[in-house]
Amino acid sequence: MDELLRAVDRDQTVRVVAVRTTDTVQEAARRQGLTPSETVALGRAMTAGCLLATLAKSDRERVRLRFQGRGRVDGVLVDARGDGTVRACLKPTLDDENHPLAAVIPGPHRRPSLAPLLGTQGYLVVTRDLGLAQPYEGSSDWVSGEVDEDVEAYLNNSEQLPSAMTCETIVDAGGVVRSAGVLCQGLPDLDPQRIQAVRDTFADGALYQLLHQAREPADLVGFALGGDAFLPMGHHRVRFACSCGPAAARRVLASLGAADLDALAAERPETTVSCSFCGATETLSADAVRALAGELRAERS
Template structure:
């Protein structure tokens, strides 16, 4: 099975760290799994590329990055989740939207996302995950991610992300580049990197044209010393136990209504679309037991 890739490297002069992403396999699968139209797929695809890049850069063996995009636009809520061991999953609450554009070949993500917040959750294996929340600058995601790094982690960064589609709506390419300036970088190198990133106006097209992730990044930024790679595939960690906990958290009256109608209680995972079904009579028995124990 083809997997998405994240490459980690340094610019030849050592002034910046580079994370290059090819998320095409995962984004293509997400589009099919959730039945997404082009614009919601572009939103989720960019968010997924960002989550993969950040997860690949964690310095722990078993870590996870979750990005939550909460805008007031019609796209609603989008979540991308990626683990250091190469597992990823994601969803967006609105599956179909018109293909709004802001120019030839430019999807209008800002109109779809609206105003809101980007939340970054890092699970580093500590007692509690590290959470940060920043206001969205544009809803285009790349600019919002760079703003997060500048405000929450004090790391000067530049980011370019994109998802490219055929006229029929097929995903042709998906990915991008995240560049982070290192302490001690020369003004000359910083200026050169800024110039190169500004010139990268269509990263998904450049990625498709380059033919490989390495060639894409090096054409964009010049010589890169590659340090490592993480490959990602879609995978969900939902379980019957987790779904049962959600079912048990439902109001007792709602569970009883399912029983009256002779219907099972269904819990569907937003990430993988798997449906879990439970007997309402047994759920009510368990609810009563938990309430008796003070555990609900």
């Protein structure tokens, strides 16, 4: 079972969040039929989303991450919630001829680079919904295309929170072997060198090496703090979950507009909407599509 653990160091100057996402990533990759390389990209992004959805410590918290690059995979979308549910999907590029399939799995001893898959140039948009009147949105350019390094840069530069992050997903021919991540953030009055020391601990794929054996979230917190004692602050289960359904399918179709819906209903007896996150489908009859077009016109009259 996947789990997230929140903790602080013994001096209560560093906030640490560690999460295991092995089963969660495996389920998302299975539903989308991803290659091993794509699974690594999705896994790092999902893990980062889980770590970020802990700021308010509320089940109502929601964080959306949009990675937009220039590689074979055009982007990654992540939707994570404070209750531990998360979903994500890859957006393939429409220009596959200029972006041939990239293998990013070098072997068991070196952290794989995602740059051949995602590219090195892009940007990250983070939307935080804390249940207030308006969500907060921030963005930053990528620093590497390795996902966790880009999220870390966003936290430091856009949200101006002294942060260190590492996320890893290890795969083999059978699927996801292990997936996990750690986020450390400085609390008020923290010596900046403390977070830099954590970054040094995370450097050179240290978590990738650590995950070649089974680890609990508590092990990852200890790893981040260099073996120092810590105070657990709470934990919860993490799992893949998708909020799609008939209402979501109607919203997707409504975005086309009344005129296009009329044309769609005239062209085909049924219209099927497929969810990019989980693969589920919803089918609407031509009459239902026409009725939706009528509702849109009524709302605007």
